[in-house]
Amino acid sequence: MDKKEEILRISGVNVRKCMRCGKCSGTCPSYDEMEFHPHQFVYMVESGNIEPLLNSDSLYKCLSCFACVERCPRGVEPAKVVEAVRLAAIRQKGNNHLKAEMVPELIDDETPQQLLVSAFRKFSK
Template identity: 55%
Template sequence: MHLTEKEEAAEILRISGVKADNCMQCGKCSAACPAGAKMDILPHRFVWELMNGRVNNLAASNTLWQCLSCFTCSARCPRGVDPAKLIEAVRLSVIRKQGENRLNVDELPAEIDEMMPQQALVSALRKYNK
């Protein structure tokens, strides 16, 4: 089924469970973001686009791949919005459309395996093994 951009934005909001309408665009998420300098769309802007039913430019943004999933934005948000979850939801929607993009634990280089926090490994597996 083909979704319009607006429907897709609504679907992202639904599956993420984030209430973007609680956002008052104070920008604290962006101000706190350690990767913000490298993002083309800052977290507060990311939330704003979804609130207004736009998702196409988000899917094409480098924000998806610059976000560290450190959740600082979510921790600092005075309205409990959780921008990290929204970024994750868009990221997943992009990855899922690509299909074959799976993570193979055996192919991970040993040194990465050593340094990788367990939580990151688990979330990577969850992300890639649909």
């Protein structure tokens, strides 16, 4: 299936609702960590320019904090677009971003279970 179609289907988002105001990127707490910003995710998916997004580290910088979803005046839900692109990337074979063998090095004594389960849910299939 066409990548754009796949992402639209996974996210359930109508990217055409975007009016290019940039409020999502104005509110994003991870903005400076991202190569592509929330409004660019929406725009690039709409224009079918998906490859750069699939290969970008920005996919793993979104905090899923829903600030962009809450504040978008058009109800676009950019976080769902980011998640859909991330899934489109990690669902490909061998593309897990987080692998079990990496975990021991990343955790400490206090790491809550919540962090591990959510990281696995977000970063690997």
